Amino acid sequence: MSWLDEITFERADALRREFGTPCFLYAENTLRAAADAAKAFPAAYGLTVRYAMKAAPNANLLRRFLDWGLSFDASSLHEALRLEAAGVPLERVSLSSQQFDPGFADLHRRGMAVNACSLDQLRRFGEAFPGGRAGLRFNPGLGSGGTNRTNVGGPASSFGIWHESLDAARGMAAKHGLLIERIHSHIGSGSDPEVWKRVAGMTLDIARAFPEVEAVNLGGGYKVARMPDETATDLRRIGAPVRELFERFAAETGRRLRLEIEPGTFLIANAGAVLASVEDVVDTGDEGYRFIKLDTGMTEILRPSLYGAQHPIRVLSARRDGPDREYVVVGHCCESGDILTPAPGDPELLAPRRLGEARVGDICLVGGTGAYCAAMSAKNYNSYPEAPEVLLGSDGTARLIRRRQTLAQILENEIAAE
């Protein structure tokens, strides 16, 4: 049973009165349990768990992961700066970015590890740090993801150096006297042990070509079960064969490689929920649908519109006698794609859900929204303000960790042309 199921109407209503809706909630206990599970990933010769902070970047979350012994993956220079601002030592950060802002050089000088994610990034790194130490992100040629949009490996993905360019990467590294200390491959969301084993094998083959490599980073992408019918990745199950491969590699080469993993989703998805109010209930007749309109939507939870992602939804009301009904749950934006109950994997299709009877003013909890929600939304669309974030502490407290944005803040950077 998840922490979400334990939230009563009275508790939800108290949170609503204190913080308003929509509002992000994060359960510290669940966060901690996920961090502990990640740290138990099987590894033969040492493990570094990096939180992929793009999943949810609030400093309070970052600092908790820091205290619990995690390191960090930054997907942009801005993320790295944000980690630093949160008090994370740069030695605990590695950068793997699609956009290689020149500011990387300053942060690298101060301790941040850099994974060059393309040949040109490697050239730029080499020019800035001749004789330096770099990591290389490869696209091993294989992907694993729920949809094309979450798949970040294989020929349809631009992430990393294409595996067939290995010699070119070696040449570029040699030209600048670079020491390649880490090989990285992150191929996206999946939980198939066979796929993890194959990717680990392919990544180790790449590591073979770089004799100074000390660590192999297999990225993130561990699936979690948001919905009752989904199965979570069993880290021990996908990790065991990977560990064997590292041991075999050590037996063959005498090199004991450290394993790095970079979970985002796994660490935080199910620790988050959005508290929302039922704004309206409408229907489109006998041949149509019954809709619940919430005061949230793609402004906080974009994943359903983007991927057809499924999030658990609970209706909470003071009445406990209403019949369950079929509802399509939609967001508050003037945008027909703003739906919270699309068909699985198909954001174009509506998939009505059986939920407790909803009336205007009731509360809805949308679960599984810890990852890629507060961090990745259609922020300020329709000029809705950014929603607040609240940490539900292990000690039972509810603490505001981000305020609701004000209209003045939305307008802050606008300049009159006259």
Ligand SMILES: *Cc1c(COP(=O)(O)O)cnc(C)c1O
């Ligand atoms: C996004 C990302 C991750 C985390 O992916 P999840 O699916 O959230 O686990 C890890 N590493 C890199 C390089 C990423 O870009």
